[in-house]
Amino acid sequence: MSVRFDRYRAPQLVRAARIDRGMSQAELARAAGMSQPNVAAIETGLRTPSEDALMRLLRAADYRPSLAVEEHAGAIVDAGARYGLRDIRVFGSVATGADHFTSDIDLLARVDSGRGYFDIAAFTNSVEELTGFPIDVIVDDERRPAFLASTPTVAL
Numbered sequence: 001m002s003v004r005f006d007r008y009r010a011p012q013l014v015r016a017a018r019i020d021r022g023m024s025q026a027e028l029a030r031a032a033g034m035s036q037p038n039v040a041a042i043e044t045g046l047r048t049p050s051e052d053a054l055m056r057l058l059r060a061a062d063y064r065p066s067l068a069v070e071e072h073a074g075a076i077v078d079a080g081a082r083y084g085l086r087d088i089r090v091f092g093s094v095a096t097g098a099d100h101f102t103s104d105i106d107l108l109a110r111v112d113s114g115r116g117y118f119d120i121a122a123f124t125n126s127v128e129e130l131t132g133f134p135i136d137v138i139v140d141d142e143r144r145p146a147f148l149a150s151t152p153t154v155a156l
Helices: 007-021 025-032 036-043 051-060 065-083 117-131
Strands: 085-091 105-111 135-139 153-155
Touching: 007 025, 007 036, 007 051, 007 065, 025 036, 025 051, 036 051, 065 085, 065 105, 065 117, 085 117, 105 117, 117 135
Parallel strands: 105 135
Antiparallel strands: 085 105, 085 153
């Protein structure tokens, strides 16, 4: 993943992160070492931030992977269908609401017969590009259920 987040989606990403965190633009600007008018210009789309500036804003607002999963749930399921993964569920910090900017997205999925590691890797890459967060995929084999039976999961 060379570019983690799409700079041209900055208005949506920064606003979602700021609102999720309950911050004003001025509070986010202070936390990111920027001016409030600069944050306002980014949120309204008048200014496209550099990759560094976008990362500073998202880190300061603690942009959580659960926001990206919620936004892209349908596209994640579609990617799973493309690569032979089904019954995709989220577990770990994203499922429990304990996720932070540095969290990854843990997914539990069943893999269709005839599909293999390359399909899982392609799915993982696709979802990482979509969300901007690292992805871990655990295969839930119907013959050998995953070790996560007692871990809360959320279906996509």
